[in-house]
Amino acid sequence: xxxxxxxxxxxxxxxxxxxxxxxxKLRWAVYDLDQVFEEQEKxxxxxxxxxxxFPAFREKETELLHQTEEKTEDTIIITGGGIIEREENRLFxxxxxxxxxRNSFSLIYHRLKRYDDGKRPLFLQSTKDELQKKxxxxxxxxxxxxxxxxxxxxxxxxxxxxxxxxxLKKCEGIL
Numbered sequence: 001x002x003x004x005x006x007x008x009x010x011x012x013x014x015x016x017x018x019x020x021x022x023x024x025k026l027r028w029a030v031y032d033l034d035q036v037f038e039e040q041e042k043x044x045x046x047x048x049x050x051x052x053x054f055p056a057f058r059e060k061e062t063e064l065l066h067q068t069e070e071k072t073e074d075t076i077i078i079t080g081g082g083i084i085e086r087e088e089n090r091l092f093x094x095x096x097x098x099x100x101x102r103n104s105f106s107l108i109y110h111r112l113k114r115y116d117d118g119k120r121p122l123f124l125q126s127t128k129d130e131l132q133k134k135x136x137x138x139x140x141x142x143x144x145x146x147x148x149x150x151x152x153x154x155x156x157x158x159x160x161x162x163x164x165x166x167x168l169k170k171c172e173g174i175l
Contacts, residue, residue: 003028003074005168006093008142009101010135011081012112014157018101021161023076026168031071032078033064040064045080058086065089084141093145097171099164100146103153105135 005022007015016032023030034045037060041048049057061080068077069092083089109128126134143149148167150160 004068004077004096005075006068006077006079006096006098007101008079008084008093008098008145009081009103010105010108010138010142012108013081013101013103013152014160015078015081015101017157018160018164019076019078021157022164025161025165026074026076028074028076030078031068031075033061033068033083034078034080036064037061058082062086062089066092081138084138084145090141090145096147098145098147099167100142100149101160102139102142102149102151105132107152108135 007019009015019032020030022028037048038044041060043051045057048060061083065079065083068075084093109131112131148164150163150167152160155163
């Protein structure tokens, strides 16, 4: 049986940073759905959404998610923040080992404003209030698919990775 851990959480929560470090610690591969999407489509997600719209992006994102079932082994799979919006994706994720990275909206928004590289179409096209409503609407969806919820608060990336490792060592059959 292939071992996989899926990371979910709102944009700007640190899925890529934590996923990369966790994979390194486990000596596993990293499969970042956003990065794979951009490589396959030969354009940024932002450009794709501008050209084809969010529904087309969500369709492609769903295809990539479901392909991970047979393509990956000993892999940390980093999902996009909106992957949980589709019921079929939530049903898929409920059958997996999923770590939900949770942080406060205020901290996430601060990070996005300060560090956003212009690649997040939802951030670029939304007001703060719209993003906060999206964040609130997604919270129960992330919880629905989570095997484990990492409450980030003000922990460093290293502390968060260590907390994930402690949890994984307690789980039978993952490591």
